[in-house]
Amino acid sequence: MAAGAAFVLGEPFEGGLLILFSGVFDILDGGVARAKGRITPFGGVLDSVCDRYSDGLMFLGIMAGAINGRLVIPPIIGIDGWLWSGYALIGSFLVSYTRARAESAGCRKLSVGIAERTERMLILAFGALSGFLGWALVLIAVFSHITMIQRVIRAKSILSKPSEPDIQKP
């Protein structure tokens, strides 16, 4: 939320630092739960839901900052920065949705693809810190859609195999 607010206020450097800072907590929460023996399936669900809010608020913050004029993102291949942020948001959500949907359909753990959440956050953070936020959004927009396709292909190869009950059907 703080990173999103920094982008709305036109402070990409602070936004980048806050994304990295939040990443530390993202790593620590799982570690603390493991150390205390308090890993639960619900914890995983809550973690994923919070991640989606976090992703949404960051990209929305960039869109709002670009639209209110405080965040300067030059157009790239004729497409405005706020729109790239929208594509990146859609791509990021699709990556996570594909995994959640495939796992609920029977895939064990669909952690595949070139731009999982950690990669996306690192690209966004270092893009913001280095003054290349626009290019970071382009990379996330493109790579996240490639990742979604990679996950769909993996899901197809796993779920297309006949399951045990299907084989036994007359």
Ligand SMILES: O=P(O)(O)OC[C@H](O)CO
């Ligand atoms: O790589 P993603 O987008 O499936 O994200 C991973 C989840 O946030 C883990 O909770």
